[in-house]
Amino acid sequence: MTLSSAVVMTAAGSPDVLQERIVEIPAPAPGQVLLKVNAAGFNPIDTKIRAGIAPVVPNEGVLGCDVCGEVIALGDGVTTFSSGDRVFGFVGGVKGKWGSLSEYMLADVSLLAKAPESLSDAQCAVLPLVTITAAEALRRLSPEIGSELLVLGASGAVGRMAVQIARSMGVNVTGTAGSAERCADVSALGAAAIQHDDVDARVAAGQSFARVLDTFGGPSLQRALVAAAVGGQVATINARGVHELGMAHSKALSLHAVFVMIPLLTGSGHERHQAITQELAQKMASGEWQPLPVEEFELSAAAVAEVHRRYEAGQLPHKAVFVRR
Known part of the structure; x- marks a missing residue:
């Protein structure tokens, strides 16, 4: 003892x-x-x-x-x-x-x-925890070399690691951040950086993403569902709360909820x-x-x-x- x-x-x-x-x-x-x-x-x-x-x-x-x-x-x-x-x-x-x-x-x-x-x-x-979370989300999304990935919250800890893991896999990453300074941090990791609200403008202009990783939950998860392409995939690290999943249904999206505590809780x-x-x-x-x-x-x-x-x-x-x- x-x-x-x-x-x-x-x-x-x-x-x-x-x-x-x-x-x-x-x-x-x-x-x-x-x-x-x-x-x-x-x-x-x-x-x-x-x-x-x-x-x-x-x-x-x-x-x-x-x-x-x-x-x-x-x-x-x-x-x-x-x-x-x-x-x-x-x-x-x-x-x-x-x-x-x-x-x-x-x-x-x-x-x-x-x-x-x-x-x-x-x-x-x-x-460790944030890297495992990012890696597990990407495992679920299974991006291919040269494919496109949108990371919502790319300047946060999970987001930064997701960008780096995805870039090492040969994935083209667009990452969002909340300020010009944070966007610069995301760009330095090899992603195309945009501010959060710019996603809405891009979607309005007709752009969509086959794979989206949401690192926030709440309104960010709703934004991820809107930004995802028809038949696309969305992974979130925070699916708690009440969400409108009509968009997921109408676009036949696959939604992945990532919770990395399970191996510790179950062995x-x-x-x-x-x-x-x-x-x-x-x-x-x-x-x-x-x-x-x-x-x-x-x-x-x-x-x-x-x-x-x-x-x-x-x-x-x-x-x-x-x-x-």
């Missing part, structure tokens, strides 16, 4: 329920490793779990899906990693798992990869997540893919609560990451 300081949700509610506690972490079971957490990435799902919207509270209430850390101890049968290895992955923060907002955590080796040396702990810790599908994380490490190490802009915070209850409040107020422009100082 290892005693670990951690940020835990003491109940479902506002960010005020986030408190610092000492938790008892068992020895790693077969197929697990004990990690010393160097950095823990923030993801929007954390706020939904904290608020009780997503009822999948992790072990001891410790949130945090993404981690970059050092292997401290090995469970029986673990041969893929050694003590001292620096690893990263989308490994927990949901029911039945330990979260990364902690000094130490347990993680399944089937969800980890060795971290690229060229990236800092903070850069590594914000990448099935770890291999695909790990393969994506391993490819992510390789692409980052080679420089083919670029890391995300990050904003670093101390790993403390006060800082985590601040990030939750800022996100819910729409005031978190970059990926947030919590680091031990």
Whole structure:
């Protein structure tokens, strides 16, 4: 057993329920490793779990899906990693798992990869979940070399990774952003960048897209359905809420809802997540893919609560990451 300081949700509610506690972490079971957490990435799902919207509270209430850390101890049968290895992955923060907002955590080796040396702990810790989300959406859409893809929200974390993955597949990408500055960021990744409202003008002029990836949900999903071509495909990472699907019916669209928590919740599908994380490490190490802009915070209850409040107020422009100082 290892005693670990951690940020835990003491109940479902506002960010005020986030408190610092000492938790008892068992020895790693077969197929697990004990990690010393160097950095823990923030993801929007954390706020939904904290608020009780997503009822999948992790072990001891410790949130945090993404981690970059050092292997401290090995469970029986673990041969893929050694003590001292620096690893990263989308490994927990949901029911039945330990979260990364902690000094130490347990993680399944089937969800980890060795971290690229060229990236800092903070850069590594914000990448796994969003990259897996983007990769899974593209797997569903199955774009071919030379085909056209529209990414709504291409300047966000999932969008940036989707653009880079699609470009490495030889796909021609049009990506939307909310400002000229954000459009410049999207262009730098190899996409044709346009502002969100320009999609409506293009559709009015007769343009449509065989494949559309929506990274927002809500009104953006409706925009995706309008922009999709007859017989086209739409993937969304947020299908929650009430939507008018008449457009999907009238154009015979295929709609893909992407929810990458399922392998962690069910235990099935770890291999695909790990393969994506391993490819992510390789692409980052080679420089083919670029890391995300990050904003670093101390790993403390006060800082985590601040990030939750800022996100819910729409005031978190970059990926947030919590680091031990």
